[in-house]
Each structure stands twice: as C-alpha cells, then as structure tokens.
Amino acid sequence: MKLLAFDTSSQALSVALTEDETLLGKIDLNIKKNHSITLMPAIDFLLTHAGVKPKELDRIAVAHGPGSYTGLRIAVTTAKTLASTLKIDLVGVSSLAAIAANVAVTAKVVPLIDARRQNVYAGVYQNGVPITQECHTPLETLLASLKDEASVYFTGEVAPFRALILDRLPHAQLIEDPERRLPNAYQIARLARKQPPVAVDSFVPNYLKKVEAEEKWLETHANDQATDAHYIQKI
16 A cells, blocks of 8 residues: 655644555655645655655545644645545544654653643553543643653653643653654554545544634624534624
8 A cells, every 4th residue: 555644733744655564755844834835845756756656646644633723724635635636545643643653662652732822732642542532731731630640751842841841740751852752744654554544525624622713703602603513604
C-alpha cells in the first residue's frame, strides 16, 4: 500500500510517503509559513523525487485535529480533494495520537497542543493507546488530574508550559527534542494503515471546541436555537 500522509495542525508542516511499512520519503518544515502555500508544493516535491505518481497512491492520511483551525482546514480540504479526485481511501488520524507515537516509553505520555490562555488540547496515552478522551482543558485542570502519577512524559508544545508543569509535577519528564515532540507525518502514516477509511464527503476536522466567533454567537443567541446543530442556519 502506497500511502501519503500529512499534518498542518500546528506551526510545523510534515509530509510523508510510505509503502507498506517502508518510509519512502519525508519533508518537515518548522517555520512560520502559510501552509496553504507550502503544502501542495511539498507533496508534489516528495512524490516527484520518490518516483511515485499520484495515481499510484492507495490511501491519503491526514491529521484531523485538534490544533490550529486554519491549519486543520487546509490539511483536511487538501486530503478530501486528493482522495476524491484520485478515488482512493481517506483516513483521519488524531494530531495528539501522532505526537504521542513519537515517544516510545511504557509510562503515560501526555501530548499537548497550545490552545492559548493557559488552555491546552491534550490526551493521555500509554503504549500508544488512549486511556482518556482527548479534550480542550485548562492546563491546571489537566495537571491536577495527573498529580498522583509516579511517571509521566509531556510532549508536543511543552515549551510555553514548562515552568508550570514542573512546579505542579516535579517528577514529570518533558520531551523537548524537536524530532520527538513535533508532529510527524510518518507516525500518521503508521497509525492510518491500521484504521478504516472514512466517508470523504462528510469528513470534517476534529476541533474539540467551537471557534471563538461561534462561541460568541451562541452566547448572544442562546434563546434563538433549538440545538447547537442547527444554529448556523439562523445566521
């Protein structure tokens, strides 16, 4: 199976091409560039230099969130377009699961994505398996839930929270090596090989929270809607 995987859910961009369990090539960019400009050229460059034509692909895998709203929309839209055009399978992979997969330890691993205002997107994984639901939560709440853990590793966007994590959990281990804490499209490809494909037309990012504009609208129109599912029709 030839599989193209990519992630633009954060500042970093990662694209990987695999055939079965073999990595054919990978591109990682950790610079502040517009992913809408860099993603397709990166995909084209990788396929060209690996000698793989788009029609030879069997599956597209994409990090579907949580993460940057704009980044997720870019990646998911690109993935849906490619899968639909090429008539191949599409698989969505958790951005947090892909980050956690970089850390090969038996202890609990907590991947973090900065959600601003001292909030994070987070999950708790052990041996690659999620043991809690991924969530959008205040960091203080997350740390309080882990206070009794003898060993726990934090990875992902840990830098902004380093002081607070070590203050609340002095024995915590922080993964700060870029190779192990940044999104890795190869890990997305590995995870996607084991997952069933999704329906392309109905596939959407997993934001874990509403965008700020939606939250403000709901605050001022709480009495105007029967359910959250239909509120957008009233705008």
